Amino acid sequence: xxAYIVRRLGATVPVLFGVSVLVFAMLHAVPGxxxxxxxxxxxAGLTPAQENRIRHQLGLDRPLVVQYGQxxxxxxxxxxxxxxxxxxxxxxxxxxxxxxxLELAGAGLTFAVVIGGALGLVAALRRDTWMDSxxxxxxxxxxxxxxxxxxxxxxxxxxVRLRWVPVVGGTGWAALVLPALALGYDAAAFIARMxxxxxxxxLRQEYVRIAYAKGLSPRAVTMRHVLKAAMIPIVTxxxxxxxxxxxxxxxxxxxxxxxxxxxxxxxxxLYKDYxxxxxxxxxxxxxxxxLNLSIDLxxxxxxxxxxxx
Amino acid sequence: xxxxxxxxxxVLIGPPHAARGLAPNRARLFALRFMRNRSAVVGGIIFxxxxxxxxxxxxxxxxxxxxxxxxxxxxxxxxxxxxxxxxQGRDLLSRVIYGGRISxxxxxxxxxxxxxxxxxxxxxxxxxxxxxxxxxxxWMDVMLAFPSMLLALAVVSMLGSGITPVMIAVGVSSxxxxxxxxxxxxxxxxxTDYVAAAHxxxxxxxxxLGRHILPNIFAPIMVLITTGMAAAIITGAALSFLGxxxxxxxxxxxxxxxxxxxxxxxxxxITVFPGLAIMxxxxxxxxxxxxxRDALDPQLK
Numbered sequence: 227x228x229a230y231i232v233r234r235l236g237a238t239v240p241v242l243f244g245v246s247v248l249v250f251a252m253l254h255a256v257p258g259x260x261x262x263x264x265x266x267x268x269x270a271g272l273t274p275a276q277e278n279r280i281r282h283q284l285g286l287d288r289p290l291v292v293q294y295g296q297x298x299x300x301x302x303x304x305x306x307x308x309x310x311x312x313x314x315x316x317x318x319x320x321x322x323x324x325x326x327x328l329e330l331a332g333a334g335l336t337f338a339v340v341i342g343g344a345l346g347l348v349a350a351l352r353r354d355t356w357m358d359s360x361x362x363x364x365x366x367x368x369x370x371x372x373x374x375x376x377x378x379x380x381x382x383x384x385x386v387r388l389r390w391v392p393v394v395g396g397t398g399w400a401a402l403v404l405p406a407l408a409l410g411y412d413a414a415a416f417i418a419r420m421x422x423x424x425x426x427x428x429l430r431q432e433y434v435r436i437a438y439a440k441g442l443s444p445r446a447v448t449m450r451h452v453l454k455a456a457m458i459p460i461v462t463x464x465x466x467x468x469x470x471x472x473x474x475x476x477x478x479x480x481x482x483x484x485x486x487x488x489x490x491x492x493x494x495x496l497y498k499d500y501x502x503x504x505x506x507x508x509x510x511x512x513x514x515x516x517l518n519l520s521i522d523l524x525x526x527x528x529x530x531x532x533x534x535x
Numbered sequence: 536x537x538x539x540x541x542x543x544x545x546v547l548i549g550p551p552h553a554a555r556g557l558a559p560n561r562a563r564l565f566a567l568r569f570m571r572n573r574s575a576v577v578g579g580i581i582f583x584x585x586x587x588x589x590x591x592x593x594x595x596x597x598x599x600x601x602x603x604x605x606x607x608x609x610x611x612x613x614x615x616x617x618x619x620x621x622x623q624g625r626d627l628l629s630r631v632i633y634g635g636r637i638s639x640x641x642x643x644x645x646x647x648x649x650x651x652x653x654x655x656x657x658x659x660x661x662x663x664x665x666x667x668x669x670x671x672x673x674w675m676d677v678m679l680a681f682p683s684m685l686l687a688l689a690v691v692s693m694l695g696s697g698i699t700p701v702m703i704a705v706g707v708s709s710x711x712x713x714x715x716x717x718x719x720x721x722x723x724x725x726x727t728d729y730v731a732a733a734h735x736x737x738x739x740x741x742x743x744l745g746r747h748i749l750p751n752i753f754a755p756i757m758v759l760i761t762t763g764m765a766a767a768i769i770t771g772a773a774l775s776f777l778g779x780x781x782x783x784x785x786x787x788x789x790x791x792x793x794x795x796x797x798x799x800x801x802x803x804x805i806t807v808f809p810g811l812a813i814m815x816x817x818x819x820x821x822x823x824x825x826x827x828r829d830a831l832d833p834q835l836k
Contacts, residue, residue, distance in 0.1 A: 244677030255693045370818035372769045374776045375792060375810030378799060386800050393800075473684020477773050481796075491685075492777050495692040503692045510685045 231523060238519050245515065249508045250297050253500055260286065263498060264310050306505040311497050316505035320487060324509075327486035330478065331471045333402050334409035338467075339460055342414035346421025347456055351448065353426065361418055368415020373474050377408035377481035405482045409474045413467045420459035425452055465521035469514050568830040575826015581819035585812075589635035598626045600633035600786040609802045619804040621794065627805060630786040631812050637787040639816065641702050641771035641780070646764045648706025653713020654756060658744050660714065661721025672718070675711040683708040687770055691779045698787075701780040705767045716759055720752035754831040761824030765817045772813055788813050 253260070261281050265272040272280070281287050284307075285296055300306060306316040349361035384404060385393040391400045428434060428451060437447045476488030483489075487506055494502035569575060588595055598604075608624040610616055618627035660671040678686065690704035724730060725748070733743050772789030774780040781787035783794065788809040795805030 240673055241676050241680050244674065245680050248677060248681075249689075252689055252693060366818060366821060367814075369821050370765070371814050372772060372810070372817075374773055374789070375806075375813060378792065378796060378806050379810065382799050382803050382806070386803075469682030470684070473682045476684055476688065477777065480777055491688055492779070495688060496778060498692075500692070503689065507681065507685055507689045511681045514682055515680045 234519065234522055238515060241515060242512075245508070245511045246298055246301065247294070249504055249511070250294050252507065253504050254290070256500055260284070260500065263500075301508065306508065307501040309494075309499050309502045311494075311499045311502070316501050319490065319502060320505050320509050323485055323487045323490045326484060327472070327475050327479070327488060329402065330405055330409060330475055330484065330486060331468075333406035334471060334474070334478075335413065335464065335467070337406050337410035338413035338417055339464070341410075342417030343421055343456060343460055345414070346418040347425060347452070349418065349422045350425035350429065351452075358422075361422070365415040365418045368411045368413075368418075371411070372477075373408050373412060374477045374481050376411055377405065377478055380404045380408055381482070401482075401484075405478050405484060408481065409471065409478045412474065413463070413471065416467065417460055417463050420463055421456045424459045425456050428452055461521065461524070465518045468517045472510050472514065565830050569826055572826040572829060574822050575830070578819040578822025578824075578826065582816060582823055585635060585816045585819065586639060588632055589639050592632045592636055596626075596629035596632040598629045600630050601625060601784055602629070609798065609805075611802070612804055618808045619802065621791075621802070621805050622798060627791075627808050630791060631788070631808050634786040634788045634791055634809060635812060635816070637698060637781055637785065638768055638772055638789070638813065641698065641705065642764045642768035644702045645705035645709070645767040645771060646760055648703065649709040649763055649767075650713050650756065650760055652706075653710040654717045654749075654752070656710070657714040657717025657719075657752075658721055658748065661718040662725065662740070662744060662748070668718075671714065675714050678708075678711045681708075684770065684773070687774065688779075691774060696779045696782065698781050698785075701771050701774045704774070705770045708770075709763050709767065712763070713756065713759060716755050717752050720755055721748055724748045724751040758824060758828045758831065761820055761827060765820040765824065768813065768817055768820075 256263075261272075261277050261284075264280060265277060278287075285293055288296075304317050308315055309319055312319070345361040345364060349358040352358055381393060381404065384390045391404060431451075434447060434451055437451060438444075442450075472488070475486055476491055478484070479486040479489040480492055487510070491503065491506045493499075494506065602625065604610075604616075604620060604624040604626065606624070607616060607620050609622055610620045610624075612619040616626050616628065618631060620626055621630070656671050656675075660668040681689070686708040687701075687704040690707055691700050694700035694703060730743060730747050733747050738747075771780060772787070772792070775787050775789030776793045778793065781790045783790060791809040792806055795802070795809070798805050
């Protein structure tokens with residue numbers, strides 16, 4: 227297991243290197259010159275001398291390799307430059323918005339795991355009954371209904387028609403429930419499908435038949451063997467879906483006019499605030515890579531049979 | 536494989552001529568399995584209808600997508616405007632029909648980009664192995680390290696807003712999945728006797744890849760194309776919804792939804808119909824794709 231951990235950690239290093247190169251390259255692939263974009267922000271325009279000073283301040287007049295080195299060194303210190311729109315530090319702008327997004331993603335994921343897990347389990351245990359069909363229709367809906375539309379329909383139904391929650395804003399759980407539903411539905415659909423098929427798989431296993439044969443009650447078989455099987459795809463999907471949740475947050479935060487990194491990202495792109503875009507993309511990739519790393523490591527701990535390919 | 540073995544196989548599966556016609560047989564078997572799956576057939580038909588509607592938009596739509604009817608602004612669905620009208624008095628049925636042309640085109644072209652580049656890279660990685668393989672696959676790992684929506688956003692931020700950038704962004708962000716699947720299938724196909732035989736008789740690499748290996752990865756790639764198209768339509772519409780894709784006044788489903796948000800209270804139909812259109816198309820593709828997967832690989836079911 228020690229060797230596995232070392233190798234898995236080792237495999238992460240080139241990925242992080244590639245991520246840093248790609249994110250760095252992003253800024254340089256921007257059409258037009260960064261400095262002239264900044265110049266557009268100032269009312270009076272910039273003299274060529276001023277443009278050169280900014281170029282020098284940002285280090286853009288140095289060779290690309292040096293710039294990359296500075297970028298990585300800065301990133302390691304938590305310095306990703308400043309938004310040239312608000313002049314706020316990119317790291318603090320992102321960290322300021324992170325809790326709101328994590329709250330939303332956490333609530334969405336909780337909904338997805340509880341509902342998706344329960345539906346998948348019921349669908350498998352009551353295979354080929356109306357409950358199975360209903361759960362699979364629910365799941366098909368989650369895979370086919372875009373979040374921005376389900377979000378808008380939830381707002382229409384619960385805020386505009388029924389007036390149970392405020393249309394926008396609001397605080398506490400009322401403001402969180404609808405966005406979490408919109409965000410979590412897609413993940414719930416995936417989880418329901420995965421749990422269903424892995425539970426069906428377990429039900430076919432020898433040891434489950436033996437458990438029944440030796441007179442264990444169906445409830446005990448479910449609790450002891452089947453639930454365990456249902457847990458594995460959930461753990462896997464949480465890792466895979468963290469990325470989708472982050473991507474979904476972009477849409478859901480916009481629909482519900484919530485604070486968060488997703489909304490920050492969209493605004494940064496619309497305002498061409500490239501340092502901010504770069505910071506958000508880097509942070510999102512970092513979270514995603516580290517989360518999947520920890521999930522892979524937790525597999526090794528959960529299931530000693532797993533080792534590096 | 537010795538002649539006797541071929542003979543033996545043929546005896547097992549039927550009369551000797553059946554062995555020669557294995558490929559058409561497989562295709563017929565697949566078609567039979569697929570046609571038996573009613574929801575998959577329905578999905579296919581619905582999607583074909585959605586596609587045809589988009590193609591025939593100028594003939595089918597009651598009005599041009601940007602024709603304004605000033606006597607009926609924000610009119611609810613009714614006889615003269617089955618889906619109602621928006622704040623500029625534009626007929627929503629016509630806009631939904633025309634919108635499909637852009638939303639579906641984004642989905643189709645994005646998938647073509649992803650499948651084209653992804654399969655090519657996967658073929659190369661799987662066939663040549665060694666450092667080429669490592670280089671390509673490490674690069675795919677890096678791309679997979681970005682949540683795909685974030686990757687698409689990053690590409691759009693570089694290319695600027697618009698329909699073409701969105702197609703490229705959505706396409707590029709789903710290349711790695713195709714590469715992985717294609718590479719995996721090549722690795723399996725490479726070990727088969729007929730590929731070894733093709734080598735022996737001196738086939739060129741391009742011929743081996745194109746004629747002997749590519750047909751083998753057809754099935755998994757087809758499944759990925761359908762799921763990829765469903766996802767691409769949603770992501771494309773999402774980017775337009777965020778204001779990064781199709782720009783007003785273009786009729787596009789995501790764009791129309793974003794426009795309808797403001798009128799959710801007074802004219803919910805502006806938001807309802809484009810969303811229904813996305814849902815119908817994506818659901819049809821998903822049903823079709825599920826049927827395809829089950830028919831191509833019954834063991835997965």
